[in-house]
Structure formats: C-alpha cells, structure tokens
Amino acid sequence: MLLAIDAGNTNVVFALLDGREIRARWRIATDPRRTADEYAVWLNQLLMLEGHTIADVDAVIIATVVPRALHNLQVLAEKYFRTPPLVAGQAPVEWGIELDVSEPASVGADRVVNAIGAHHLYAGDLIVIDFGTATTFDVVDYTGAYKGGIIAPGINLSLDALVAAAAKLPKIAIAPPESRSVIGRTTEAQMQIGVFWGYVAMMEGLVARMRAEIGRPTRVISTGGLAVLFNDNSDIFDAIAPDLTIQGLALLHERSVRI
Structure with missing residues (x-):
C-alpha cells in the first residue's frame, strides 16, 4: 500500500491508499522539529486503529512546501517503512505535465500535484x-499544462492579521453571517461580513477575471478544508475535490513506478 504525505505550511496530511482508493487519512500540525520517531509512534497507533500495520506500507511519496520538514519525513520512510520515498519535484519523479510559467522550479509541489489530479x-x-x-x-x-495562477492570503491568515493589528477587535470564528445583510450592527457582525463576504467577493472577482482572460469555457474545482463552506455561499464552483492533492500524489506515484 502507498502512504502519500502532503506537508503544508499548517498541517501534514498522511493518506493510506490501496491503488487509487484512499483507505484512511490523518492530519497533524506541521512542525519541522518533529522527528521521524515521533511521526512513527503517532502513525503506528493510527494504522492499528484502522486495522493496518506499518508492514502494510510498501511505498511512500511526499509533497512538501516546507523544506525543513522533508528530512524527517524521508527518515520516517526509510527507517520505519523500509522504503526510499519518492519526493514530488525531485528526481526520479517526473511531473508528466508542462509547467508553462516563467520560473517552473518555483511552483509549489502541492500546486503541480493538484494540477495533475484535476486534469x-x-x-x-x-x-x-x-x-x-x-x-x-x-x-x-485542456491539455493538462499548468499555466500559472494567483496566490492570496488564506482567510484565516487575513483574520489573524486583522485581529493582531487592531487592538480592540475580537477574535471571531470563520462562518457565514447569520443575516444576508452586509450592513453590520455590531463590531463582531461587521468583522464577519468583511472577512467572509469580502473573501467571497474576492474569489468571485478573481475567477471572473481569470475566465475572461482564458477566453474559453472553464470549470472551477475547489479543494482544501474550507471548500465546502464557500461552496454553500457562492455559485462559482463546479466541483469540490477534497482529496485532490492526495489523488494527484497517487497518480504521480503510478507514473514514477512505470518509468
């Protein structure tokens, strides 16, 4: 079975796959100081809860945007799963798609893997x-080529920056406002409107501009933890693919094994 690891800036997601079927997935906070031994103890317990053991894993693939986290994940694969891991974006792993941008080496591995899975x-x-x-x-x-994109602050990051910079503003939850009105009557309501509907407006505006620039019918696919929340409050999404990165890693592993 394949252990696919997606190490992001906030969380590391581990998924156990049988072929392309996801049998289990787990999430832990990203901490570059976490050792291979700590990962192994944690994973061993979770594997047993799902009826598996470390011995069931015979391949590991890693995608990371946190370079400092990579070493301990590689040690985890080699020491406990007894297999050299494939690392997305490093030889011998070939993307298999064109990165049609000015600086291909600077594109985050997670974004390329998402492109592979989406296509x-x-x-x-x-x-x-x-x-x-x-x-x-x-x-x-339509050919599967990655053409570029946009990086915007995440909604939680935006809210944290707002609260940190304004001494009297309280911490609020990320949720749709109770009312559809965009004229808030309390400080909390005004913040929630600004953060939530402001973010929806940003997404809808950027997608409209991107579609106009592409000039052809274009589908919008959403992934990530807040995809469902926004899908219920905007009509820009054509599909939600919560496991897109993991599915892309599984495809990348298949290609690399064939090569």
Whole structure:
C-alpha cells in the first residue's frame, strides 16, 4: 500500500491508499522539529486503529512546501517503512505535465500535484482553488499544462492579521453571517461580513477575471478544508475535490513506478 504525505505550511496530511482508493487519512500540525520517531509512534497507533500495520506500507511519496520538514519525513520512510520515498519535484519523479510559467522550479509541489489530479478527473480548461494557509488559484488548460495562477492570503491568515493589528477587535470564528445583510450592527457582525463576504467577493472577482482572460469555457474545482463552506455561499464552483492533492500524489506515484 502507498502512504502519500502532503506537508503544508499548517498541517501534514498522511493518506493510506490501496491503488487509487484512499483507505484512511490523518492530519497533524506541521512542525519541522518533529522527528521521524515521533511521526512513527503517532502513525503506528493510527494504522492499528484502522486495522493496518506499518508492514502494510510498501511505498511512500511526499509533497512538501516546507523544506525543513522533508528530512524527517524521508527518515520516517526509510527507517520505519523500509522504503526510499519518492519526493514530488525531485528526481526520479517526473511531473508528466508542462509547467508553462516563467520560473517552473518555483511552483509549489502541492500546486503541480493538484494540477495533475484535476486534469485526470475533469476535462477541459480548469481553475483549481485550494484553500490552505494561502488560497491559491491555478489554471490548468485542456491539455493538462499548468499555466500559472494567483496566490492570496488564506482567510484565516487575513483574520489573524486583522485581529493582531487592531487592538480592540475580537477574535471571531470563520462562518457565514447569520443575516444576508452586509450592513453590520455590531463590531463582531461587521468583522464577519468583511472577512467572509469580502473573501467571497474576492474569489468571485478573481475567477471572473481569470475566465475572461482564458477566453474559453472553464470549470472551477475547489479543494482544501474550507471548500465546502464557500461552496454553500457562492455559485462559482463546479466541483469540490477534497482529496485532490492526495489523488494527484497517487497518480504521480503510478507514473514514477512505470518509468
């Protein structure tokens, strides 16, 4: 079985796959100081709860945007799963898609993996929106080529910056306002309107501009933890793919094994 690891700025997601079928997934806060031994103890317990053991894993693939976290994840694969891991974006792993941008080496591994997964699952031109620490908008054309995109502050990051910079503003939850009105009557309501509907307006405006620039019918695919929340409050999304990065990693592993 394959252990796919997606190490982001906020969380590391581990998924156990049998072929392309996800059997289990787990999430832990990203901490570059966390050792391979600590990962192994944690994973061993979770694998047993799902009826598996460490011995069931015979392959590991890693995508990370946190370079300092990579070493301990590689040690985890080699020491406990007894297999050299594949690392997305490093030899011998080949992306298998064109990165049609000015600086291909600077594109985050998670964004390329999302492009691979999205092109496999959906036909035509695509905009992939990934809600993470940052919110990324990525354009994948009908041939599967990655054409570029947008990086915006994630909604939680935006809220944290607002609260940190304004001494009298309280911490609020990320949720749709109770009323559809955009004229708040309390400080909390005004903040919630500004953060939530402001973010929706930003997404809808950027997607409209991207679609106009692409000039062809384009589907919008959303992924990441807040994808469902925004899907219920905007009509820009054509599909939600919560496991898009993991599915892309599984496809990348298949290609690398064939090579």
